[in-house]
Amino acid sequence: MDSPYLWSEERDYPKIVQRYTQAAERQHWKAMMNLVTLQIEGRGLPRDPEAVVKRVEAAMQLGIPAAYDRMGTLYQRGIGVKGDATRAFAFFQRAADMGSPESQTYLGGKWMRPMTIQKEGFGVTRSSDKKCCNVLLRKAMDKPPLNWDLPQEKPATEKPTPDRCATSMKA
Numbered sequence: 001m002d003s004p005y006l007w008s009e010e011r012d013y014p015k016i017v018q019r020y021t022q023a024a025e026r027q028h029w030k031a032m033m034n035l036v037t038l039q040i041e042g043r044g045l046p047r048d049p050e051a052v053v054k055r056v057e058a059a060m061q062l063g064i065p066a067a068y069d070r071m072g073t074l075y076q077r078g079i080g081v082k083g084d085a086t087r088a089f090a091f092f093q094r095a096a097d098m099g100s101p102e103s104q105t106y107l108g109g110k111w112m113r114p115m116t117i118q119k120e121g122f123g124v125t126r127s128s129d130k131k132c133c134n135v136l137l138r139k140a141m142d143k144p145p146l147n148w149d150l151p152q153e154k155p156a157t158e159k160p161t162p163d164r165c166a167t168s169m170k171a
Contacts, residue, residue: 008043011043013038013043013044014044016038016044017035017038017044017045019031020034020035020038021035027062029059029062029064029066029067032055032058032059032062032064032067033059033064033066033067033070035055036052036055036056036059036070039051039052039055040052040079049079049080049081050080051080052074052079052080053071053074053079053080053081056070056071056074057071063098065095065098065099065100065103066095066100066102067095068091068092068094068095068098068100068103069091069092069095069100069102069103069106071091072087072088072089072090072091072092072095072103073088074088075087075088075091076088092106092107093107
């Protein structure tokens, strides 16, 4: 049905949309955001920018940081809404404050290059605010992206010591 090993032409998009819709009706955040992506790309759903905005707004009402990030992208690109860089920045900032590693990384990168902030029309001029950049990037590095399912590490029972490391290297 849906696999990274299938070419996009080989995927069963009507079935994918059906399953994501079932999950989204149960307020599964990832399914909601996947439906948005499919609708933007016109895969299994007709391209409908207004419907995309409604889906994202519904996810925002549930407090999903990725939805605020996506709304920032919609405003930045003018998809379903009038393009507005200042509003886009506000949505990215809100998503970053809510813990979105994607938004934290994106904004941290923007703060590292203050001229890109001005060129892209973001309504800020903090060219010397390195502290903000460092805080956002550090927050992003502390968390994996929201869609990763990482296995839980088992706590180490013994701490490694130089003797133990040297012994294991000799063996």
